[in-house]
Amino acid sequence: MRARYGRRVLRRVAGAAATLALTIAALLVVTFALSSLSPIDPAIRLVGDHASAASYQQARRDLGLDRPWPVQFARYVSQVLRGNLGTSSSTGQPVRDDLAKVFPATLELATLAMLISAAVGLAFGLLGAWRPGGLTDGVIRILSLAGNSIPIFWLGLLALYLFYAHLHWTGGPGRLDDAFEYTIDRSTGLVLIDTWRSGVPGAFVNAITHLILPVLVLAANAIGNIARLTRAALLNESAREYVILARAKGAGEARVLFAHILPNASGAAVTVLALSYARLLEGAVLTETVFAWPGLGRYLTTALFAADVPAILGGTLVIGVCFVVLNRCADLLARAVDPRIL
Amino acid sequence: MDCVPQGIRAVPDRALLSVRDLSISVSAPHGERLIVDRVSFDVGAERVALVGESGSGKSLTARALMGLLRRPLKVSAGRLEFEGVDLRALTPARWAAMRGSSMALILQDPRHALNPVLRVGRQMDEVLRIHQKLSAAERRDRTEEMMLAVGLAEPARTARAFPHELSGGLGQRVMLAMMLVNGPRLLIADEPTSSLDESLRDQVLELMVSLVEHRRMGLLLISHDLQQVARYCERVLVMYRGRLVDVRRTQDLAGAEHPYTRILWSCRPGGRTYGTELPVLVRDADERLDMAP
């Protein structure tokens, strides 16, 4: 019995690893093909428009562009397997170092935004499902749709204008004020942790004031989706028979919602949250642009605009791994809350 | 078919539940549409069958009696009394206090009616927690006792199970135990056996009837199968298209005059036709959850 269980766990782990490997492989092939097709010439990005033909050819050679792309790809893959993600042509730095700098920035932003949007989104969803069609539901519906329909760069700029430039309630673009920015050791890359550990008076508070706006703006966008889909899940569940039976047992509306409907909807909610989180981790390039946040989204976008293939592939790799891992976690969690799923 | 006057009823010795002119309608853009039309009957400490084809309004009637209908469905009644209490004027809290303790409801399919993500024991425990102030140990004892009474041989093990791990017959017994544990005066059973194998149906019905008799409760048994319920009930109410068209004592059924009753009586469902009725309740038909950017 125990042996069979062990084998099953083993098989599951192997399966997960295989999925991860296959997904990543497929991601890399497609990304590489797309980047190779890109009309942007990375060599021109490097040498500029005025350089001599010799300099241009030299840059192409340095980038390995003079070889057929299957060779380039094979070379890249063998590099990755040895743990080397290559050198970014646009920053001149190893892609691994670049990612170690930009990913924590995105991780911090995304995680905080996720926590807030999960809390508010679920609350909105619950309130909306409490009396569907009622006034609260209507107000929440409009609010969440607004969060969902307002362009994030527009919201971000307005928020900066109001809370930073006029009311002086929050910090401006960037992760810290300049007084702290280049003096604090940034070993983890997470500004909250780094400032806390530094013990520099005011630094931690300063980090919070800089985080508030981008986090809220990102969250506003995610809240809409989470609230709508949670509400839908709850309403969907509330039409089921066990709800009728729960009422017939004498359960009050609150008990029906929290003790019966919610546990059933939580599998769906977990999926929604996991996917929202994965999307946030992709890096919100627009938010990062507006708030001068040196995160993964901007890194990838500038890499795309520079046809910086190693950087694009490296970024895609990180995001792919995040997605697969989060997806797995969501599956496991959904299984934990819903015994029907095997 | 309106040959039967609306007011027909047979009066039991002492009415537990008294219904007069119960109507159910759904609001539509141009006025309202009647689904159940002025139904009147009484139920005492007796076994009454409410029979009709699917769509006749019998299930809605049952739920209306328990106060379980929600917008856009609307219920109106000339009288709706349970043990002398006017149900029409009840606050939500009073309704909740009454459900599951004085009146109980059993649904068709335990696989859907029991909460799929909660263990059976917890669901049984809940109904005690809602209505009585008992210690956890007392509740456990009561639950076990009740489970044994409905023929669940291994209460402790059953309590640890999730609903999907139980067979239909066991599930139905669990539901029965859950609903009877607070000692209600009236049990409404909405097609309690139609999701079960034929061989189990009589078993469950017999159990239900014996429990009801033993506790001197009233039973309103809703079914589309007149033949079967006739064996267990004293009186039969026949509904057709939202109206109560016939009311009879069981022994008089063979001589029923109403054409619809006659059809129901003569069409004996059996093993051959089992499974041809599609599920009545809507399941899973709504939004599925999935997320994308």
Added chain:
Amino acid sequence: MQCRLASILAGLLLSGVGVAAGVPGTLVVVQSLDDIVSLDPAEGFELSSESVFTSLYQRLVQSDPDKPGALRATLASDWQPGADGQSLVFTLRAGATFAGGHAVRPEDVVFSLQRAVRLNRSPAFILNELGWTADNVAGFIVKTDDGHVRVSWPARVGTAFVLNVLSSTVASIVDALEADRHQVNNDSGNGWLHTHSEGSGPFRMRRYIPHEALVMDANPRAPLGAPLLKTVVIKNVADAASRRLLVEVGDADIARDLGPDQIAALRGKPDLRVFESPSASVHYLLFNGSNNAKPVLKNPALWEAARWLIDYDGIAGKLLKGQYLVHQAFLAHGFPGALDTTPYHLDVPKAREILAKAGIAPGTAITLDVFNQPPFNEIAQSLQATFAQGGIRLQILPGVASEVYGKTRTRTEEAVWLYWIPDYYDAHSTASAFALNREDGTQSIAWRAGWHIAKLSAQTIAAVEERDPAARIRDYEAIQAEVQRSSPFVIALQERTELVMRSNVKGYRQGLTAEMVYYDRVTR
């Protein structure tokens, strides 16, 4: 720990966030740094890297920030032309040291110049103009004694031209000892210098984080005197609206690259000042005459008509108010020899007439490639509207800069809107681009436009070989007039740099070309 929590809470409650006082002695500049490829002066050739090279490195001679057009002895204290007219002897400034502490030696000069040629990165072509190549350069730059370096060149150009070339950033003098010390795989320290500075400029790089920020500290040993500031922080803020807010609030002292509307909104605010200075950047429309798929592009009548179909005044006076001047010759106003005549203006009937006479049918469609950033989008849409009145349908194809350049290199575009910035402070830099087609595949702009100009090319070569300054100016004026009249280019606008700075920022200077950005006299 509790104490820290309490102080944080108190801080949050009382936080005077946003009201930036700034750090004393620190200047914060916000601009986009995304274009930086390398901060090695032998490699970096982007607008942002150029703009800091003058702060980090010095050349033997440099443009004089206070006297436009003049050169100033910098790391060299003096120079003597050789008798053959093909060489110069530089006397190094006595006592000059690099920021790291090493003295500046003739070896450093020899190393730096030879290194730039041998690395052969993007700006190397500037030094190639002197006839220096990786193989021959060793013989042309030699140390004569401990204080002197002799520079000679095989190209037939005058010393004035050579001095101009040597004032470009690619000729910056790097500390050879440090570069050698950080050498990896024979790269002459190229990898190290990507993100570090080993120069003698008024500042020294403290930290460069790609796409994020560049921090420079004062170099107290700077040969021409220490700067007045302690630190300059250049932050990458990619969004113009965010840059505007930063300078408005006071968290930034200087904001670059704001749109004309943003500048207009900030003009007149008490704490802010708009700094204006001419730029050598010239914008032009190019028709690709080598595109055989569309013969009309070769037609001089189209070129001629196009000169009458641009709303010069609308663009410079209203659309991009303040940031552009109407300028119709390739040498920017401010350059010696620049031609300032503007014979063309928007005249739709005249253009229609020219087109009709040449038999170019109304409705002719041409694609126009432009960069996908402001202000190119606006300019392109203005062109689209006025060309439509003339009967030419322009279809705009916005693209990333390197994509657009890629097309022009392979000559696959139809028409393109571009800008030109001289690579070094000499008229030849620009003239050799617009008026020289060697027909040997050298990537000049004239070659890209498929413009065959044997006579004009000869004139251009003669102009660079001319040693009399006055005659040279006359030559360039004639060449410009010809290009203005008959080329497949419509040169339309010259840029004006506008920056917004806090009004307490004093002493900032900026010149015509990209590297003429001077932070050393700034105070705040």
Added chain:
Amino acid sequence: MNRPRRPFTSADLCLGTAVLGVALFAALMAPWLAPFDPIAQDIGQRLSPPTLTHLLGTDGLGRDILSRLIYGTRPTLALVALVMVLSVPIGLTVGIVAGYCGGRIERLLMGVTDVVMAFPTLVLALAFVGVMGPGLINSAFALALTGWPAYARLARTETLQMRRSDYLAAAEMHGIVGPRLLWGHVLPACVPSMQIRLALDLAAIILAAAGLSFLGLGMGPPTPEWGAMIADGSKVIFDQWWVAASPGAAILLLSVAFNLIADGLRAAGDPSRA
């Protein structure tokens, strides 16, 4: 109970349809409704605040914003429709086939779906637009490319759910098999669950287009597409707020309308759940 579906049964639906109707009407009748030519520039009048002549003001090139808004319904709705037409059928087919066939086919199809989902949306869209060049069709393709997996997952869940119920077995017993079964019985079951998702996505499509424009990869000027308009307007958002505000409001309104319609259809399909 097989009640006939009556589409106009709720206020939600009426309101939503009315707004969408207005948008469609504007798209059809744009040349008659718009007071100005949407691409006619008047640089002297640039960035004018709302006046009686220009009811919603003018943009950075002096073009009438109201006219651009009206004409903009065309590319905007076309984009939304195109993305839907491209992504929904692909998603449905993949999801239903995967859910119905099961086994290896399901694993393969869902594997592909997961790979596409694992892609950074923006990378894929940017790369695609980069390769194919900007424009309405290419933008739509780029957005559809990342959009379909959501529908595939949904359709698969739905199909699996149906497989477990007795309904499909009954249909199969009646000899309804293969494509007819999928088309006639499984597909309709997926429709209700698609509605909410779709309604949420419609606004997201317009916003994604706006994001592409903000990054300089929009549909290409001078098309008055709403996303591009809002991206343009954000350059002057602090001083000439109205330039970005009206396309923003239009997008919000349209999004609310789509959601109202989705909610309304759901309620109309099933009166027991409003």
